[in-house]
Amino acid sequence: MVKVEKLRQNRIGQTKGDQMFSVLNYLILSMTLLIVLYPLVFVLIASLSSPETVIRGEVWIWPKGFNLDAYSRVFQNKDIMSGYLNTIMYTIAGTAINLVMTVLAAYPLSRKDLKGRNVIVMFMMFTMFFSGGLIPTYMIIKNMGLINTFWAMVIPNAVSVFNIIIMRTFFQHTIPNEVQEAAVMDGCSNMNILVRVVLPLSMPIIAVMILFYGVGHWNAYFNALIYLSDRDKYPLQLILREILVQNQTQDMMDLNSESSSQQALVAASIKYAVIIVTNVPVLLLYPFLQKYFVKGVMVGAIKG
Incomplete structure (x- = not known):
């Protein structure tokens, strides 16, 4: 009322x-x-x-002929299950590395007592507009011995300059300098200030970074396409690409008992099911981070 x-x-x-x-x-x-x-x-x-x-175009807003056969075939496919596991591992490890690297870069750059911080930021921003290119990057990854390894999916994208700037802006305009100065007077080192003072007050921007990096790793397939050759290391998105772009659904169909027309129908249904299975985890994650996400984006992106 x-x-x-x-x-x-x-x-x-x-x-x-x-x-x-x-x-x-x-x-x-x-x-x-x-x-x-x-x-x-x-x-x-x-x-x-x-x-x-x-x-036949009879489906609009409600399922007709309710059928879970596509999902059963998807979950029985070994490539999709291994891709699912690989993607979860890449996402968890990659997001953890991204978060640590971003925090360790953003916090010093937010401190006014860091000499030359503006110059450092300018050099970092330069990399957002100009890069070495695909071939030099591949040669670096190859010389580091990361080709066809787990680390090829998490090390090349270990940090994002754009996200560093967002987090630095959040630290500058949200964490009061008086709080950090009081911690210094109490005998805290810079690392203690970061761990005990700054990070507990930065949950909104941390949630934003987790969502940004996590979704990026979950949807990534280009690095896998370039750096990975073993199929058992493929992420889920690369398997999905094969199904949608290259139309590879033979492994999920019974080629002996199904006619060619039935196989075409089942293939279309499998594609829809794979898309849902691929995107459900991200859709389930967002509602839990929505409150922090909106607050963190507004504070971290508008100010400064």
Whole structure:
């Protein structure tokens, strides 16, 4: 009742132009939500429907001919399961390395007593616009002995300059200098200040970094395409690429008992199921980090 009363008071204080503007905003946002959300919903519905109904265009907003055969074939496929495990390992290890490297770079750059910090930031920003290129990078990775290894998926992208700048800005404008000075007077070293003072107050930006880096590792396939040759090291996204782009679904179908038309129908259903299985973990992670994510992005990106 209190919320309804507040809404009524807000409407009374608005002019007709403001009310029309609000209505127009709601309409545009609702249409945008529908345009963005419906393809995701359709993929989920199609993966749960009979392939025949999907091909005939009978599936719109509700599954028809409820069928979980595509999911059973997906989870029985050894490549997808090994890719799932590899991607989880790459994501956890890569995100941990990214987070440690970003914090260790951003915190010193946020300190006013670091001489030449602006010059260091300029050199770091230079790498955002100019790089050595693909071939020199490959030669470096090869000379380091990382080709076709686990570390080829986490070391080359160990840190992002863009994320360092966001975290540095957060430290500068959110962590009061007085708190750090008080810690120094209490005898804390720089490392103790970082661990005991700065990091506990930086959960919003840490959540943002976890989401940025985690999603990046989960969706990464280009490095695997270049640096990995053993199929048992492939991440899930590279397996998904083979299924969607190269149309490799033979391993998930019974070629002896199914006709060519049935195989085509099953292949389409398998593609929808693989997309859902691939994206569910990220979709489940975001709601838990949403509160910190919005706060961290606003504070870390607007100020400074």
